[in-house]
Amino acid sequence: GTATPIGTVPSAISGITLAVAQSATGNNFGEILAASLAGRVWGDANNDGVIGAGESGLAGVTIVLTGTNDLGATVNVSLVSAADGSYSFGDLRPGTYVLTQPTQPPGTSNGVTLAGTAGGAPTSVATTPSAISSIPLQAGTSATGYLFAEIPDSADLFVTKTHTKAAFTVGFTGTYQISVRNGGSQPTSASYTVQDRLPVGLTLASTPTGSGWSCTGA
Numbered sequence: 552g553t554a555t556p557i558g559t560v561p562s563a564i565s566g567i568t569l570a571v572a573q574s575a576t577g578n579n580f581g582e583i584l585a586a587s588l589a590g591r592v593w594g595d596a597n598n599d600g601v602i603g604a605g606e607s608g609l610a611g612v613t614i615v616l617t618g619t620n621d622l623g624a625t626v627n628v629s630l631v632s633a634a635d636g637s638y639s640f641g642d643l644r645p646g647t648y649v650l651t652q653p654t655q656p657p658g659t660s661n662g663v664t665l666a667g668t669a670g671g672a673p674t675s676v677a678t679t680p681s682a683i684s685s686i687p688l689q690a691g692t693s694a695t696g697y698l699f700a701e702i703p704d705s706a707d708l709f710v711t712k713t714h715t716k717a718a719f720t721v722g723f724t725g726t727y728q729i730s731v732r733n734g735g736s737q738p739t740s741a742s743y744t745v746q747d748r749l750p751v752g753l754t755l756a757s758t759p760t761g762s763g764w765s766c767t768g769a
Contacts, residue, residue: 552578558622583690588616588648589639590667590697592632592656598702600663608636609701612656616640618648618686645690651682652699659701667696706739708732712747724756 552567564578592612593602615629621644632638650671655661664673664681671686681699688694711730719725729747733739749755759766 558624583644585641586643586645586688586690586692587639587641587694588643588650588667588669588686588688588697589637589693589695590614590650590699591638592636592652592699592701594659594703595662595700596703598662598700600665600698600700602698608632608634609656609659610634610636612636612638612699613653614638614699615651615653616648617651618646620644620646643688646688648686648688649682649684650686650697651680653680655679656701658704660704662700662702663698664700665696665698667694667698669694671697707734708739708743709734710745719753725753729759 552564554564555562562580567575567578569575591602592609592614593606594609595602596606597603610632612632613629614632616626618626620626624644626643626646626648628640630638630640652664661676661679661681663676664683666673666683666686669686669688669692671683673683674681683697686694686697709732711732713728713730715726715728716723727747729745731743731745
């Protein structure tokens with residue numbers, strides 16, 4: 552008979568001719584176990600590349616799988632991460648694949664990208680979009696641990712203290728200026744208290760004032 556090639560479904564063997572009382576054997580259908588690629592997108596609050604306690608997954612992040620399978624066919628599929636940040640591409644043929652996160656999740660900065668159990672080449676933190684290329688996937692392999700870390704944006708307070716004279720002298724008023732600024736990418740959500748102590752030998756001449764401040768001389 553004539554068997555269909557690997558790329559043709561449904562599989563069939565046609566044109567089988569049987570003589571009287573003849574038994575035909577060895578008409579076999581070989582099936583390749585499906586492979587899969589899975590991982591997670593998460594908010595890496597301390598930027599250590601490890602999913603730590605209290606760090607949660609990021610939902611709704613698009614992950615794209617591209618590559619070429621063992622039949623030479625081009626693969627290009629996408630999905631979005633689940634509520635816990637997990638994602639999984641199933642029913643894959645053997646091949647060489649690339650995972651890409653095409654868009655930076657809102658409210659985050661790019662973190663580390665990590666290849667999983669089947670190997671691959673992740674991009675550096677400085678490279679966007681984040682991707683893991685050259686993933687060699689074998690038949691029946693369930694590859695896991697393909698991680699995309701994102702650093703949550705936050706407020707980042709800086710406090711500076713300056714004085715207007717190079718040196719303070721007895722009997723003359725010196726002035727300190729304390730400045731607080733937010734160097735982060737998100738606004739603060741609470742009020743903050745800044746405490747300062749005068750160096751030994753100085754006394755407070757007057758209660759400080761300033762826009763946005765509520766100051767005391769205590």
